Amino acid sequence: MHGCVASWCPPKYPLGTLVYRTVLGAAAPKAVIPENHPLAPRTTSLELLASEPFLLFDLAPAGEYFSGLFEDRDLHPRIRFRTRSHQLLLDLVAQGLGCSVVSQAAAAPAGVVVKDLADELRPLPILALSGARVRLTRRAETFIEHCRAALSSQGSRR
Incomplete structure (x- = not known):
């Protein structure tokens, strides 16, 4: 190739x-939530995620994209951890340390629920x-x- x-x-x-x-x-952003979290069975939005401890995938330019999703709605997530590792982010979610938004979660580990977001969000071009x-x-x-x-x-x- x-x-x-x-x-x-x-x-x-x-x-x-x-x-x-x-x-x-294009990829629609997805919420990733610990399976035992109160939001796991509910319809999820950026507004709901902003009030939870948030784990930011912060590898440029993705971090700016994900932060921008909140900024576009004048929301300010409570960022608990930042990571440049997609797998670490999913593992932190599985441990119940927070929620996040990702562009892909095909191989989400046990303990993680991947959900569509209720918000109309700009997709990520691939x-x-x-x-x-x-x-x-x-x-x-x-x-x-x-x-x-x-x-x-x-x-x-x-």
Whole structure:
């Protein structure tokens, strides 16, 4: 897959003319909540999460995206911990140390409930990035099509 990577990058981070972007899909943010938490069986919103101890996935640019979801609604989550590790974040949630919002939680550990949020939220674009002057190999093109199909089928199951 020479010259290609699947990623996401908000518009605030321009990639310039040296990078070609292919939109693969979009991911709606999800709440991750300890399974024994009072919010676990309820409809969840950012407003409800803001009043709970919050665990922020703070790897740029994701941290800005997740913080921005709250700021857009003039909400101020009570950030208890920040981490750059997606797995650590999910493990902290499983231990009951707080709630969070993530873009993906396909492999959530036992003890974690993954929930859609009731809020209308801007989705996270998922992109394939390659050098603008790089001709993609057939393998890379196949990978991009596979990603598109996988993301499309995920969206149709929601």
